[in-house]
Amino acid sequence: MEKRLFQAWTSARVAMGRTGGSLPCRERLRFLVDHARARDAVHAVFDPPGLAVELEGHGLPVMYAPSRAADRQVYLQRPDWGRQLGEGARERLEGARGDYDLVVVVADGLSAEATHRQAPPLLEALFPLLRGWELGPLVISSQARVALEDEIGEALGARAVLMLLGERPGLGSPDSLGAYLVQGPRRGNSDAQRNCVSNIRPAGLPVEAAAQRIAWLLGEARRLGFSGVDLKDESGAGGGLDFDPCPDPGRLC
Amino acid sequence: MRWSTKIAGRRYGFGDLKSLLAKATPHRSGDVLAGLAAESAEERVAAQCLLADVPMRHFLEECLVPYEEDEVTRLIMDRHDVGAFAAVADLSVGEFRDWLLAYETDGEVLAALAAGLTPEMVAAVSKLMANQDLILVASKCRVVTRFRSTMGLPGRLSVRLQPNHPADDLRGIAASILDGLLLGCGDAVIGINPATDQVSTTCAMLEMMDGLIARYEIPTQSCVLAHVTTQLRAMEQGAPVDLVFQSIAGSEAAQASFGIDLALLGEAREAALSLKRGTLGNEVMYFETGQGSALSAGAHHGVDQQTMEARAYAVAREFSPLLVNTVVGFIGPEYLYDGKQIVRAGLEDHFCGKLLGLPMGCDVCHTNHAEADQDDMDTLLTLLGVAGCHYIMGVPGADDIMLGYQSSSFHDAHYLRQVLGKRPTPEFESWLEAQGITMPGGRLASSTRALAEAPAWLGLGSGVATGGGEQ
Numbered sequence: 001m002e003k004r005l006f007q008a009w010t011s012a013r014v015a016m017g018r019t020g021g022s023l024p025c026r027e028r029l030r031f032l033v034d035h036a037r038a039r040d041a042v043h044a045v046f047d048p049p050g051l052a053v054e055l056e057g058h059g060l061p062v063m064y065a066p067s068r069a070a071d072r073q074v075y076l077q078r079p080d081w082g083r084q085l086g087e088g089a090r091e092r093l094e095g096a097r098g099d100y101d102l103v104v105v106v107a108d109g110l111s112a113e114a115t116h117r118q119a120p121p122l123l124e125a126l127f128p129l130l131r132g133w134e135l136g137p138l139v140i141s142s143q144a145r146v147a148l149e150d151e152i153g154e155a156l157g158a159r160a161v162l163m164l165l166g167e168r169p170g171l172g173s174p175d176s177l178g179a180y181l182v183q184g185p186r187r188g189n190s191d192a193q194r195n196c197v198s199n200i201r202p203a204g205l206p207v208e209a210a211a212q213r214i215a216w217l218l219g220e221a222r223r224l225g226f227s228g229v230d231l232k233d234e235s236g237a238g239g240g241l242d243f244d245p246c247p248d249p250g251r252l253c
Numbered sequence: 254m255r256w257s258t259k260i261a262g263r264r265y266g267f268g269d270l271k272s273l274l275a276k277a278t279p280h281r282s283g284d285v286l287a288g289l290a291a292e293s294a295e296e297r298v299a300a301q302c303l304l305a306d307v308p309m310r311h312f313l314e315e316c317l318v319p320y321e322e323d324e325v326t327r328l329i330m331d332r333h334d335v336g337a338f339a340a341v342a343d344l345s346v347g348e349f350r351d352w353l354l355a356y357e358t359d360g361e362v363l364a365a366l367a368a369g370l371t372p373e374m375v376a377a378v379s380k381l382m383a384n385q386d387l388i389l390v391a392s393k394c395r396v397v398t399r400f401r402s403t404m405g406l407p408g409r410l411s412v413r414l415q416p417n418h419p420a421d422d423l424r425g426i427a428a429s430i431l432d433g434l435l436l437g438c439g440d441a442v443i444g445i446n447p448a449t450d451q452v453s454t455t456c457a458m459l460e461m462m463d464g465l466i467a468r469y470e471i472p473t474q475s476c477v478l479a480h481v482t483t484q485l486r487a488m489e490q491g492a493p494v495d496l497v498f499q500s501i502a503g504s505e506a507a508q509a510s511f512g513i514d515l516a517l518l519g520e521a522r523e524a525a526l527s528l529k530r531g532t533l534g535n536e537v538m539y540f541e542t543g544q545g546s547a548l549s550a551g552a553h554h555g556v557d558q559q560t561m562e563a564r565a566y567a568v569a570r571e572f573s574p575l576l577v578n579t580v581v582g583f584i585g586p587e588y589l590y591d592g593k594q595i596v597r598a599g600l601e602d603h604f605c606g607k608l609l610g611l612p613m614g615c616d617v618c619h620t621n622h623a624e625a626d627q628d629d630m631d632t633l634l635t636l637l638g639v640a641g642c643h644y645i646m647g648v649p650g651a652d653d654i655m656l657g658y659q660s661s662s663f664h665d666a667h668y669l670r671q672v673l674g675k676r677p678t679p680e681f682e683s684w685l686e687a688q689g690i691t692m693p694g695g696r697l698a699s700s701t702r703a704l705a706e707a708p709a710w711l712g713l714g715s716g717v718a719t720g721g722g723e724q
Contacts, residue, residue, distance in 0.1 A: 005708045006432055010418055010425035013662075014432040021436075021667030021697055023650075031627075031650060035659070038621040065308020076586045076622055077282045110622055169621045170657035 011172065022048045034171045041174035043072060046112035055106070058127055061137040063096060064202070065105075065152060069143035074112040082145035085152070093139070093155035100136035102218065107144035111166030111174060115166050118177035118200050118207060120165045125211035130218070139203040142194070146180045146194070153185025160221060161185045162214065167198065176201045179214050182228075183221040193228040256303040265299035271317045273307070275557035276300035277380045279597055283545045283558045283588035283663045290557075299484065305347030309338075312373045318554045319562075323505045324515055329371050329567045337369030349374070350381045353390045353608075360395035361639055367610030372503070372563035379559070384597065387604040388640040394607035396643070398496065398575045399534025402440055402678040404643055405612050411644035412666045413576070413614065414439035417446050417655035421454050423461055427711040429649050430465065431704055436663035437670075437691050438647035440681035441576055441614065442496060442539060445475040448655050456477045456492040463493035465711070469688075469704065472680035474531075474575070476539050481513055481521045488524050489646035492534045496539040496575060497525045503564030506552035515571065522572050533680075536575035541616075542566070543580040544598050545588030558588060559598065563605040576644065577606055578614035581633075583658055585620050590613070592629030595619060599633045603642055612691055614644035618660040627651065627659065634661055638669045645669070670695055 016027040023031075052062045068084040069075035075082050085093075106119045110152040127135075136156050141148060143241040144165060153161035160183045167178045177200040182193060195217050216235035221227040256273055257266035265294035267273040275289040277300035284290035291297035313333065318326045340362070341349055352358060359514045379387060397405040398682040404411050416429030426445060433439050443466075445458050454475045462475035474495035477484065488494050499518060502508050508515075518538075525537040547553040547561040556564075562579070582595040589595045599615050606613035617633045619625040634645065651662035669675060675693055678683050685691040688703035708714060 002435070002708075005713050006428040009422065009428040010649075010654070012416070012418070012425070012429050012432075012648075012654050013652050014428055016650055016664075018436070018667075021664060021671055023662070023664045023704065027650065030496055031652070034652075035621070035626065039626075042622045052641045061284065068334060077590055079587050080286070168657065170654075171621070172654065175656075216276075239551065 010210030033190060037174045038169040038171055041111040041113040041169040046108040046142050047116070048142060051106065051116065051140055053117070053122065055138055058138065060135055061096070063093065063137045063139050065093055065139050065141050065248040067141060067143045067145070067148055072143070075143040079145055082143055083147040085148065085155070089150065090155050093152060096137055097155070097157040098136060099134060100156060101134045101161060101222065102130070102159040102160045103136035103139060103153055103156050104150055105139045105141055105144075105149055105161060105163040107141040107148070107163060107165040109144060110168045110177065111176065114166035114175040114177045114201065115164065117175050122164065122177065122179075122200060122207040122210060125207050126214060127217035129211060143234065146191070147189070149180060149182055150185045150187050150189050153182070154187060158185060159183070160218065160227075162218065173199070173201060173204065179210065181214065181217055181221060182224055193226070195227050195231055195233070255309070258299050258303050260295055260299050263295070265296055267300060267303065270307075270311070270315045271556050271560075273300055273304055273376060274317070274380065276561050276632070277304045278557045278559055279380070281558070281588070281594045281598065282586060282590040283548055283702060284689040286587055287548050287553060287558070289555065295308070295666050301381055304377060305345060307346050307377070308338065309341055309344050309346065309349055309374055312371055312377070317556045317709060318504055319372060325508070325564055325568060328515065329564065332567070332571070333371060334368035337366055340366055340369065342675070346374075346377050347573060348550050349378050349382060350386065353378065354386060358393070360393050363394050363608065364396075364610065367608065370609060371559060372567045372605070372609065373504060375608050376560040376563040377417050379601050379604055382604070384600050384636070387600040387634060388520035391604045391607045391640040394641070396607060396610055396612045396666045397566070398536045398612045400474045400531040400536055400575050401533060401691060402474075402680040404441060404575070404677070404678055408675060410642070410666070410670055410673070411614075411678055411679055411681075412438040412639060412647040412663070413441040413578070413644055414443045415646050415648045415653065415660065416443070417448075417648075417653055419448055419456070419655045421448050423457060425714050426458065427461065427465075428713060430462070431707055431711070432649055433647050433663050434471070434704060435690060435701070437677065437685055437697060438663045438666050439471070439473050440677040441644035442474050442476050444478055444498070444539070446478045446656060450479050450483050452483055452486045452490065455483055455487045456490060459487060459492045461711070468710070469707070470684070472678070472684050481517060483523055485521055488528065493530070494525055494528060496537055497521045498539045498541070500541045500546070500624035501568045502542065502546045502550070502552070503561035503568070504547055504552045504554060507547040507550045507561070508568070510550035510552060512573065515568070518568070518572055536573050539576045540569045540574050541578055541580050542602070543584055545584040548588070549584065559601055562602055563609070566606050566609045566611055569606075569611055574612065576614055577611045578616050578644070579603070579606070580616040582623060582625060583616065586623040589623070591624035591647065592619075592626070595623070595625055595629060596633045600636060600640065603637055603640055607641075612643050615642055616646045616660055618646070618658055620658045630659070630661060631665075634665055634669055635672070638673045638675065667697070
């Protein structure tokens with residue numbers, strides 16, 4: 001009775017039963033499954049060449065620009081390196097400078113699984129909403145933190161950058177993608193200058209609704225000439241909680 | 254002042270007290286990130302050897318964060334009790350460690366000393382202590398606090414019931430609260446982290462918890478962990494606030510990044526005191542801390558993260574809190590990389606807080622991108638139980654679905670009480686037995702009609718709950 005009553009109202013792990021005072025085996029195993037999925041998501045291998053093949057149908061040149069963090073261990077301990085371009089990447093991007101309204105960056109963040117699953121369908125839904133925009137090359141970046149979008153945008157000369165990257169995996173959400181846009185990318189921008197659409201995944205904010213919201217924010221940022229806390233999301237594209245602006249940059253980025 | 258020493262022919266020098274403290278700190282990722290950590294194991298132990306010889310008095314002469322620039326430093330220095338300090342004034346840091354471990358240094362002696370210690374002294378000595386030293390000394394400390402229950406008595410272990418919900422759904426929250434109560438948890442506080450920091454949400458949560466506590470005469474207190482300014486506004490609107498919560502940190506600049514200062518905390522405490530809602534005592538503040546928060550705000554002043562954490566305890570101490578807890582693994586692997594670092598930090602924080610006279614609890618927790626799992630949490634949980642930690646978190650299944658991290662569960666609390674023979678607060682223990690939730694001896698009753706009408710009353714449905722049964 002208690003089980004049905006409680007579980008109807010929350011996805012928290014309530015009314016799990018007990019053996020003595022301890023967790024029954026089936027619940028322990030259920031927890032282990034969820035934790036294993038989240039852990040695997042953090043350490044999942046990111047596949048930039050595979051992603052490049054998947055994304056080339058959009059007709060944009062695809063470039064690869066890794067961060068300064070060489071591997072996962074370094075990435076997890078040096079968030080500052082995840083916000084800087086790796087050796088040679090800046091020069092390569094500067095070689096492709098142009099007059100761009102927007103550059104889209106697709107990166108692993110804390111869940112490569114999220115990026116591989118959600119980024120291609122999200123871009124599929126988003127690009128048709130950006131007709132008339134002068135788009136720069138699609139940039140794929142690895143071991144990247146959110147603020148890397150500033151250096152990438154700066155190097156390419158873009159007026160705005162949209163970065164899609166895997167969010168910190170939760171126990172029930174190993175494949176959640178975040179989208180962070182900044183108008184006027186410049187190194188040293190603070191997170192208060194970004195807008196964020198979070199929790200993009202089938203069980204959270206579906207890609208179609210996310211694309212609507214992102215397109216609206218991009219359009220408003222371009223019209224106003226700024227992004228961030230003073231740009232409030234009034235897109236009305238529902239499907240999730242209100243995640244705008246970036247709710248807790250320290251935790252997500 | 255400059256310190257230097259030689260180990261096996263190699264000379265190590267340290268330019269000032271804060272660099273000596275940082276280099277003497279057991280290895281952790283946050284100090285590496287800040288560029289403060291020792292560069293080799295030998296350099297670390299050289300710093301520890303030198304630190305052992307630093308006179309305790311020196312901490313009153315050299316401020317790590319300038320007095321003129323920082324109100325936390327001013328608080329520490331201005332409140333220092335020279336009389337209480339006299340007991341250890343002539344010792345070095347190393348001698349102080351040995352003194353703490355002596356048989357004669359008991360709970361009474363430590364309680365009398367607390368006001369004579371600064372956070373920097375306490376952090377310094379912790380850097381010379383093994384994990385077992387941190388546990389032993391903390392276990393000798395006695396700190397008792399009261400609101401509607403009595404916390405910190407020997408042989409007791411309390412639980413903060415943490416019933417968060419990602420959409421702040423009151424019925425979802427109520428379901429988690431009832432689940433926790435039926436598993437014997439909630440004697441420290443029923444404390445909700447709201448997903449959105451709004452006065453209206455905060456008030457609705459407070460009303461719901463106040464109603465439940467009053468209806469079933471539960472000897473506990475409630476709290477909504479919104480920003481302190483939000484709680485002040487809720488109080489202005491007449492909301493039933495038991496405890497005022499706030500995250501605090503070890504420098505004025507770090508506190509500013511949280512949108513607070515000492516004056517604001519004082520104002521909030523006065524407002525909560527004026528409501529006179531405590532029955533056994535009037536300790537009305539609840540603080541949370543955690544190593545790394547000052548660095549993440551760029552407000553660490555070149556001081557290592559563990560010392561900055563201890564400085565936050567000076568802030569807490571000023572406002573006589575009912576509860577303080579260090580949220581030890583929440584911040585992520587860039588500050589505490591793995592289970593080993595989280596365990597060490599949890600023991601350090603608990604020790605430092607207790608020695609400074611605080612009612613310390615710990616959110617034994619980790620995130621999925623840290624190199625840690627529930628086995629590491631079990632280890633820290635058990636060690637803290639042995640160390641006499643006042644309370645731990647009780648989250649359904651250890652999985653906080655709002656904050657997205659793993660903490661300790663109602664079941665974990667029951668494990669710890671079972672294995673160490675610990676009991677809830679005396680008031681809550683009597684209530685649990687009177688309700689038929691637990692039996693004398695602490696076992697959960699095999700079936701109970703306790704709180705049977707509560708689900709319907711809280712809007713969860715018309716059924717009658719029958720709790721307590723085994724699977």
